[in-house]
Amino acid sequence: MTVEPDPFEDKAAEELVDALMAVSRVVIGQAARAVSGAGDISLPMYRALMVLTTRAPMRIVDLAEVLGVNPSSATRVVDRLVRRSLARKARPRGGDRRTHVVRLTDEGRTLVTEIVRRRRAMLDDVIKPVPTGLYGPLVAGLRAIADGTDEADEGQMRAALAAFVRDRPEAQ
Secondary structure (H helix, E strand, O other): OOOOOOOOOOHHHHHHHHHHHHHHHHHHHHHHHHHHOOOOOOHHHHHHHHHHHHHOOEEHHHHHHHHOOOHHHHHHHHHHHHHOOOEEEEOOOOOOOOOOEEEEOHHHHHHHHHHHHHHHHHHHHHOOOOOHHHHHHHHHHHHHHHHOOOOOOHHHHHHHHHHHHHHOHHHO
Protein backbone atom coordinates (compact mmCIF):
# COMPACT_ATOMS: atom_id res chain seq x y z
CA MET A 1 0.00 0.00 0.00
CA THR A 2 1.37 3.38 -1.05
CA VAL A 3 0.96 6.25 1.35
CA GLU A 4 0.39 9.61 -0.32
CA PRO A 5 2.72 12.32 0.94
CA ASP A 6 1.12 15.08 2.96
CA PRO A 7 0.76 18.05 0.57
CA PHE A 8 1.15 20.33 3.57
CA GLU A 9 4.41 19.16 5.05
CA ASP A 10 5.35 22.81 4.95
CA LYS A 11 3.35 24.53 7.73
CA ALA A 12 3.67 27.94 6.04
CA ALA A 13 2.15 26.57 2.83
CA GLU A 14 -0.71 25.04 4.81
CA GLU A 15 -1.38 28.35 6.55
CA LEU A 16 -1.32 30.19 3.22
CA VAL A 17 -3.82 27.75 1.70
CA ASP A 18 -6.05 28.09 4.78
CA ALA A 19 -5.93 31.88 4.50
CA LEU A 20 -6.69 31.74 0.77
CA MET A 21 -9.64 29.43 1.43
CA ALA A 22 -11.04 31.92 3.95
CA VAL A 23 -10.49 34.88 1.62
CA SER A 24 -12.01 33.01 -1.32
CA ARG A 25 -15.18 32.41 0.70
CA VAL A 26 -15.41 36.15 1.39
CA VAL A 27 -14.76 37.07 -2.25
CA ILE A 28 -17.20 34.49 -3.62
CA GLY A 29 -19.85 35.66 -1.17
CA GLN A 30 -19.34 39.24 -2.25
CA ALA A 31 -19.47 38.27 -5.92
CA ALA A 32 -22.77 36.50 -5.27
CA ARG A 33 -24.17 39.58 -3.49
CA ALA A 34 -23.00 41.92 -6.25
CA VAL A 35 -24.56 39.69 -8.90
CA SER A 36 -27.79 39.20 -6.94
CA GLY A 37 -28.26 42.98 -6.98
CA ALA A 38 -28.12 42.85 -10.78
CA GLY A 39 -31.44 41.09 -11.27
CA ASP A 40 -31.97 37.65 -12.70
CA ILE A 41 -28.30 36.81 -13.33
CA SER A 42 -26.78 33.53 -12.12
CA LEU A 43 -23.13 33.10 -11.16
CA PRO A 44 -22.47 31.01 -14.32
CA MET A 45 -23.97 33.82 -16.41
CA TYR A 46 -21.83 36.36 -14.57
CA ARG A 47 -18.71 34.27 -15.16
CA ALA A 48 -19.49 34.09 -18.88
CA LEU A 49 -20.07 37.86 -18.99
CA MET A 50 -16.69 38.45 -17.36
CA VAL A 51 -14.89 36.18 -19.85
CA LEU A 52 -16.67 37.79 -22.79
CA THR A 53 -15.73 41.26 -21.54
CA THR A 54 -12.06 40.67 -22.32
CA ARG A 55 -12.14 37.87 -24.94
CA ALA A 56 -15.15 38.40 -27.18
CA PRO A 57 -15.97 37.77 -29.88
CA MET A 58 -15.34 34.11 -29.31
CA ARG A 59 -16.79 30.79 -30.35
CA ILE A 60 -19.12 29.18 -27.85
CA VAL A 61 -16.92 26.08 -27.80
CA ASP A 62 -13.97 28.28 -26.79
CA LEU A 63 -16.07 29.95 -24.09
CA ALA A 64 -16.95 26.49 -22.79
CA GLU A 65 -13.27 25.60 -22.59
CA VAL A 66 -12.39 28.76 -20.66
CA LEU A 67 -15.33 28.22 -18.29
CA GLY A 68 -14.42 24.56 -17.83
CA VAL A 69 -17.85 23.31 -18.89
CA ASN A 70 -19.09 21.25 -21.81
CA PRO A 71 -20.24 23.13 -24.94
CA SER A 72 -23.93 22.37 -24.35
CA SER A 73 -23.74 24.01 -20.90
CA ALA A 74 -22.03 27.05 -22.40
CA THR A 75 -24.68 27.21 -25.11
CA ARG A 76 -27.45 27.24 -22.47
CA VAL A 77 -25.70 30.05 -20.57
CA VAL A 78 -25.23 32.04 -23.78
CA ASP A 79 -28.88 31.49 -24.72
CA ARG A 80 -29.95 32.91 -21.34
CA LEU A 81 -27.66 35.92 -21.88
CA VAL A 82 -29.11 36.42 -25.37
CA ARG A 83 -32.70 36.25 -24.04
CA ARG A 84 -31.82 39.01 -21.56
CA SER A 85 -30.19 41.09 -24.35
CA LEU A 86 -26.80 40.88 -22.61
CA ALA A 87 -25.06 39.01 -25.43
CA ARG A 88 -25.49 38.41 -29.13
CA LYS A 89 -24.54 35.31 -31.03
CA ALA A 90 -24.05 34.98 -34.75
CA ARG A 91 -22.62 32.61 -37.29
CA PRO A 92 -19.28 33.73 -38.65
CA ARG A 93 -19.32 34.60 -42.35
CA GLY A 94 -18.11 31.79 -44.52
CA GLY A 95 -17.61 29.58 -41.49
CA ASP A 96 -19.14 26.40 -40.24
CA ARG A 97 -22.93 26.79 -40.03
CA ARG A 98 -22.90 24.89 -36.73
CA THR A 99 -20.52 27.37 -35.14
CA HIS A 100 -21.62 30.52 -33.38
CA VAL A 101 -19.56 33.37 -32.05
CA VAL A 102 -20.75 35.36 -29.09
CA ARG A 103 -20.11 38.92 -27.95
CA LEU A 104 -21.56 41.23 -25.35
CA THR A 105 -24.18 43.81 -26.18
CA ASP A 106 -24.04 47.34 -24.80
CA GLU A 107 -26.50 46.19 -22.13
CA GLY A 108 -24.15 43.34 -21.20
CA ARG A 109 -21.18 45.66 -20.90
CA THR A 110 -23.21 48.13 -18.86
CA LEU A 111 -24.22 45.34 -16.47
CA VAL A 112 -20.62 44.13 -16.12
CA THR A 113 -19.49 47.71 -15.44
CA GLU A 114 -22.09 48.06 -12.67
CA ILE A 115 -21.28 44.69 -11.08
CA VAL A 116 -17.53 45.43 -11.14
CA ARG A 117 -18.18 48.83 -9.55
CA ARG A 118 -20.19 47.18 -6.75
CA ARG A 119 -17.57 44.47 -6.22
CA ARG A 120 -14.76 47.01 -6.00
CA ALA A 121 -16.71 49.01 -3.39
CA MET A 122 -17.28 45.83 -1.37
CA LEU A 123 -13.60 44.88 -1.60
CA ASP A 124 -12.59 48.38 -0.49
CA ASP A 125 -14.47 47.60 2.73
CA VAL A 126 -12.81 44.16 3.03
CA ILE A 127 -9.28 45.56 2.92
CA LYS A 128 -9.86 48.26 5.55
CA PRO A 129 -8.47 46.14 8.43
CA VAL A 130 -5.26 45.40 6.48
CA PRO A 131 -2.37 47.66 7.53
CA THR A 132 -1.20 49.70 4.54
CA GLY A 133 2.35 48.47 5.13
CA LEU A 134 1.21 45.00 4.06
CA TYR A 135 -0.28 46.17 0.75
CA GLY A 136 2.93 45.74 -1.27
CA PRO A 137 3.69 42.15 -0.22
CA LEU A 138 0.00 41.19 -0.47
CA VAL A 139 -0.27 42.63 -3.98
CA ALA A 140 2.90 40.79 -5.05
CA GLY A 141 1.67 37.48 -3.62
CA LEU A 142 -1.84 37.78 -5.02
CA ARG A 143 -0.52 38.77 -8.46
CA ALA A 144 1.79 35.75 -8.46
CA ILE A 145 -1.23 33.55 -7.79
CA ALA A 146 -3.36 35.29 -10.45
CA ASP A 147 -0.53 35.18 -13.00
CA GLY A 148 -0.48 31.40 -12.65
CA THR A 149 -4.05 31.22 -14.00
CA ASP A 150 -5.73 31.86 -17.33
CA GLU A 151 -7.86 34.68 -15.91
CA ALA A 152 -7.79 38.18 -17.35
CA ASP A 153 -6.07 40.51 -14.94
CA GLU A 154 -7.77 43.61 -13.57
CA GLY A 155 -5.77 45.84 -15.91
CA GLN A 156 -7.22 44.01 -18.91
CA MET A 157 -10.70 44.17 -17.38
CA ARG A 158 -10.46 47.90 -16.64
CA ALA A 159 -9.13 48.59 -20.14
CA ALA A 160 -11.96 46.63 -21.77
CA LEU A 161 -14.61 48.42 -19.69
CA ALA A 162 -12.99 51.83 -20.19
CA ALA A 163 -12.97 51.29 -23.96
CA PHE A 164 -16.66 50.45 -23.83
CA VAL A 165 -17.50 53.56 -21.81
CA ARG A 166 -15.30 55.73 -24.03
CA ASP A 167 -16.82 54.37 -27.25
CA ARG A 168 -20.49 54.70 -26.22
CA PRO A 169 -22.37 57.29 -28.28
CA GLU A 170 -23.61 59.15 -25.16
CA ALA A 171 -19.97 59.54 -24.01
CA GLN A 172 -19.15 61.53 -27.15
